[in-house]
Amino acid sequence: MPDSLPPDSVxxxxxxxLHFDxxxxxxxxxxxxxxxxxxxxYGELN
Incomplete structure (x- = not known):
């Protein structure tokens, strides 16, 4: 993962x-x- 993300990044x-039969x-x-x-x-859990 990059050290920083662009300002418009989510x-x-x-x-x-997930597959359902x-x-x-x-x-x-x-x-x-x-x-x-x-x-x-989106993001990471604490």
Missing amino acids: GLVSPET QPIELACGQTLNSYDLVVET
């Missing part, structure tokens, strides 16, 4: 992909048999 970003029913009535959910966390 900080350290860590994307993580359990079907989920959508509000429109369609079903996804499996899906990936990508989440990003």
